[in-house]
Amino acid sequence: MSKVLVVAEHLDGKLNASTAKCVSAAQALSPESIDIVVLAADAAGVAAEAGKISGVARVLAVSNPANERAIAQVLAPQVGKLAEGYSHVFGPSTTFGKDLMPCVAALLGVPQVSDLMAVEGSHEFKRPIYAGNAIVTVKATADHVVVATVRTASWPEAAQGGSAAVEAVTVGAALPTHTRFVGLAAGKSDRPDLQSAKRVVSGGRGVGSKENFEIIYKLADRLGAAVGASRAAVDAGYVPNELQVGQTGKIIAPELYVAVGISGAIQHLTGIKDAGTIVAINKDADAPIFEVADIGLVGDLFNVLPELESAL
Template sequence: MDTQVLVIAEHDNNNIAPDTLKALNAASQLGGAVSVLVIGHQCSSVTDTLSGAAGVTQVYQIDDERYQNPLAETLTPAVFGLAKDHSHVLAAATTFGKNLLPRVAALLDVGQVSDVISIESANTFIRPIYAGNALAKVQSNDSKIVMTVRGSAFQACAVSQDSAPVVNLDVTETTNTTSEFIGIEETVSERPDLSSANVVISGGRGLASKENFALVERLADKLGGAIGASRAAVDAGYVSNDLQVGQTGKIVAPDLYIAVGISGAIQHMAGMKDSKVIVAINSDPDAPIFEVADYGLVGDLFEIMPELIDKVP
């Protein structure tokens, strides 16, 4: 079977989600032609950019006002229709991909390979299990392969001025009686996005209060980094849950990860242990976080953090 890969683009009609470019890099490692599907409304800027992405041989575009704010239930018929002509269907393992691709896999009557971090061949992949403490080699014998890829495991593909051909497709039946778009509430911040930031400073239960979390914010602002948090800090109400790092939160792999007052539960470390440099600040010398940390500071964070903030230019 010829390898024909279809990548589903995640975007907001103007900007491409960074993990889509990483999914394209993963797709290029499968061998064969790589196509991208862009579904939206007035999304030509996204299509133009993706047509210049390295390895992309063709871009499919469905542009219609009914896809202004698409839901997974609305997108699935269009993806399914095109998936029948491809051997592989990929998306990044974001909320978007995790919501859409299982529906496509069900319609295709195949299993889904989730959270792939390495590609060994067109049907053999590596994915983490047991909160990232073990890696499983998975081989799929299905007629088609539907998979999500972990963005932190792949570099973004390059984008040039080259232009792959664009094919405009007709709108597929969009009848959706199970869900309705109501609105979007987004947190606006001048800080980098947590998932793609080069520097992440995360706070945990050790900060003891929402007010003390300001120490993390001050250090993040000085370093030009993003803010993260452990689940314990989120559950305690110190920050909103969109900042949670871990198995049930966001997976990050920045150049620098600073964990402040985080003990290092296995679920948290599953979301950050692939960071290039890990710094841990904790009063407990036996905290599990020190097992993965490159640098550790044992002591009272309320003494360490102000001094650290003062010393950062």
């Protein structure tokens, strides 16, 4: 029988929704048990939150000052040590998981299954390739632990209501000294996190400038939405690259995605194909974005958005 260990993603003492999505993927295996590991300077609070996810048997709380920052080279040896006795180790296919899980796989001497989007069997999975234009079935070696990143856009959050036991665990893994945290430069925002937001408003090259992007922020605030952008908008310097949505940015699956001034290049569409409802606003009636949009409006965004914001 399968035993799954899910590596929790958290920030500022709050559990990321990607963890519950990893639990959903783990449940598709019909495993004997699902455990979550929380690595933090003080893991108690996040561990208690993780214990409320339905279907989780145990939460392993690893408190260590070295875990204050999510540095892959520091966390990976601990996850690798804890992986003993588990058949699968899952992490989210987010920036956090893409950084950490390859290190875990390398330490365990196994290949990683990336962007797991469907479970076909205990060691057989589906994942996207060619920017999501094709789906391939991959088989992992049955006699080795499976290390995988879960495509969070393909899985719902596992239900709440669980009451898993939280166990404080000490891991005797040698941690590296050659990698250390120096500093973090990040934009401050009260808006929802882009990768877990239910609503997202994105702007593209059609917005025209960094100053004009304020119109996107205003609409997003009105909707209580996160803000995203196309690669063209990021490359033009309108917004920082952490807002980029697409193949080389973030893959998201909000309930509502509003694309403003975005033509709809395949690179961008890869990042939003799992969205619930896609709304496109563009003055070019032939823009490719309209081929995938559920609702499309042909018009000048500088006329449409103020009217829309006023109506909201």
